[in-house]
Amino acid sequence: xxxxxxxxxxxxxxxxxxxxxxxxxxxxxxxxxxxxxxxxxxxxxxxxxxxxxxxxxxxxxxxxxxxxxxxxxxxxxxxxxxxxxxxxxxxxxxxxxxxxxxxxxxxxxxxxxxxxxxxxxxxxxxxxxxxxxxxxxxxxxxxxxxxxxxxxxxxxxxxxxxxx
Numbered sequence: 001x002x003x004x005x006x007x008x009x010x011x012x013x014x015x016x017x018x019x020x021x022x023x024x025x026x027x028x029x030x031x032x033x034x035x036x037x038x039x040x041x042x043x044x045x046x047x048x049x050x051x052x053x054x055x056x057x058x059x060x061x062x063x064x065x066x067x068x069x070x071x072x073x074x075x076x077x078x079x080x081x082x083x084x085x086x087x088x089x090x091x092x093x094x095x096x097x098x099x100x101x102x103x104x105x106x107x108x109x110x111x112x113x114x115x116x117x118x119x120x121x122x123x124x125x126x127x128x129x130x131x132x133x134x135x136x137x138x139x140x141x142x143x144x145x146x147x148x149x150x151x152x153x154x155x156x157x158x159x160x161x162x163x164x
Contacts, residue, residue: 004095
């Protein structure tokens with residue numbers, strides 16, 4: 001895993017001739033509210049980290065923090081980040097580049113970012129489905145083809161109680 005500055009994040013996108021997914025016209029988008037339980041957030045973070053990457057790299061780019069400061073666990077974040085040998089502040093290096101074999105690491109950082117009330121992007125090398133997650137507790141999934149969002153809709157659909 002590597003930590004990227006904002007400029008390096010922009011260069012990563014530019015090198016792939018891509019803008020941020022919410023800046024693309026004509027792209028399919030699915031907005032889904034965050035689940036209400038931490039266990040479900042863990043499951044969905046892991047699902048995104050393992051199912052959307054197609055064994056390719058991904059960039060987790062944190063763009064929003066400090067909005068819900070009472071819910072942020074900076075100690076935990078910096079302990080996790082420090083375990084990878086990086087001591088910089090989030091504001092100095094908000095990008096987290098994960099290689100194809102680092103999906104478990106990505107799941108942990110994504111889960112922590114969501115629980116901290118942060119916002120940002122999960123940008124996949126595959127560019128099959130990309131994600132914006134918001135401090136306002138929703139995900140926006142983006143795909144060039146609407147059919148690419150079918151698995152997202154299935155996994156993230158709230159379960160409906162059955163009538164007895």
